[in-house]
Amino acid sequence: MGFAFAKLFLLLLPLLSSLTLEHSAAQGFNCSSPRSCRALVGYVTVNNTDLGTIQSLFNVKNFRSILGANGLSLSTPRTHNISAQQVIKIPINCVCYNDTGTSSGAPIYEVKEGDFLFHIAAEIFSSCDDVNGEKVVHYAHIVKSGSTLEGIASEFGTDEGTLRRVNNITADNQLIADQPIDVPLKACNSPIRSDSLDFPLLAANGTYVFTANGCVRCTCDAAVNNSTLRCEPSQNKPSRWETCPSMQCEASDGLSLGNSTTSGCNRTTCSYAGYNNSTIFTTLEQDSTCSSTTPSNDVTRISLNWDFLCILILLCFHLFQ
Template sequence: MGFAFAKLFVLLLLPLLSSLTLEHSAAQGFNCSSPRSCRALVGYVTVNNTDLGTIQSLFNVKNLRSILGANGLSVSTPRTHNISAQQVIKIPINCVCYNNTGTSGGAPIYEVKEGDTLYHIAAEIFSRLVTFQQITEANGIANSSLIMPGQELKIPLPCSCDDVNGEKVVHYAHIVKPESSLEEIASEFGTDEGTLSRINNITAENQLIAGEPIDVPLKACNSSIRSDSLDFPLLAANGTYVFTANGCVWCTCDAAANNSTLRCEPSQNKPSRWETCPSMQCGASDGLSLGNSTTSGCNRSTCSYAGYNNSIIFTTLVQDSTCSQTTPSNDVTRISLNWDFLCILILLCFHLFQ
């Protein structure tokens, strides 16, 4: 009787163990070999109806406007803005690469509540963006069954800072939807199947597991940020905006309107670490202000953001052409063909009337 009960218990336990093993093998973190840190995004799937303020607190995001910008929401959107269950909210995180794996640096930190388990924290509170094994390892927990209310846990969210296909991108941790495919994900986010397969080490479609995060590279707007700037590389995906330079500068990425170039201007916000925002002009005191342009003929000069340090906001004058490019050779060819046709017609008339 005792042996039969033990056998039944093992049989019932096997599916749970296999699912946990699958979860552990499927979510090994994102490849990240870059020596630098960067700004990345994770897609948080809300479990219940909630609001932006609650999400901000959960992920320890300092400024609400960081979440608003990542989701293309108006800067006037309040913390009480309702978010429905199963809605995806993009969360900006600071990504750090270590041992060829990218994880969120420093935040979020989660305080254990009464009745919490590591599996519940990973799978339900943080919507499977991380596994309980990864939380265990990141916090040096010897026994994953022993966590105490009030205990603070680092949540190692997946991310990357690597260039993709030779271009700088914003890496986005996307939770795979049921029955979706690499083709559908690639189409949704403006990339291709080959790129998704390569950066996620996916060699077969059945390795794409619903409910697990996949690394999706979002095309970033071009910018003039200096490599010695404190916010280098400043990356923003299409349809998003970011605040930088201690909150003094507001940069938007609108690929259609600005030819995939990051457009920055003074934010009018109170700076976070300066008493007042430094000058944001190009050249002399009577020069162009950040974000403004002047045009002469086909040439346009724009005062663009180039970064900042502890006391200065860098600017640079960017030149581009406003005139549409025509192809003279096509017009010349068309005129030449018309003359050839006319000459043939005249010769034919002479031949007929001889």
């Protein structure tokens, strides 16, 4: 009986949510982009569990995609313990339909008898839209009791104004515990071609993703890579190819994906640009390794004052000889 009720509840979940969320902070994630993308959904664990169980729970095909979404090392085992009430980010594919973001069908949540805390919004909420003119990864964050917009913004590196605008809310009292709120996570910049099968390839800071049929691993680390997506061969067995295609940059004297060469202040990097059914695209990117900062006016003024003082001292010393 309990399992049948849970199954029925899941079937009615989109309808129930569309009704109950009408008066809450989460009125649905607006989505106007005519494309699909990667998004994240927060899942609050009910009991002590492990990553392997969560992978099975959501039918996530590749275990490493869960590791990447949560910034965990690739050496993390499936038996890695997850405590009750801990949040695990679940990667989903999002598409825009009727101006609302929705999951494209995966992952699928398998209801377990007695598990009625469906702290998951993948069936209803996601988005692919840019925010403030920037690429972002939309994260369906489950609001905790007592949360504030300021606290959520601080936790995820955004601002209150953005949260208010994206979620169409004006005050903290519109935040409802255990309901999802759209938190846009800034994504790293990348030279992915618009005709690539993985366009737009989005990864939030502190995460990594696998693409090009698993042949390429791309990492977003704003502190190390200056908010630029850095990609390299994954060394994984490809999912749809017998072997991974060449990842060498043309006209680069043998420079391969992820490798760089430096000449003076100029650094040239072979970067990932996407893929199609048979080819992995690469492109050469250049940046400067030399500091471009110049002294401020105050520093320059202090330096000139010291120079003037030294000249006066030398003149005085000469006059009194």
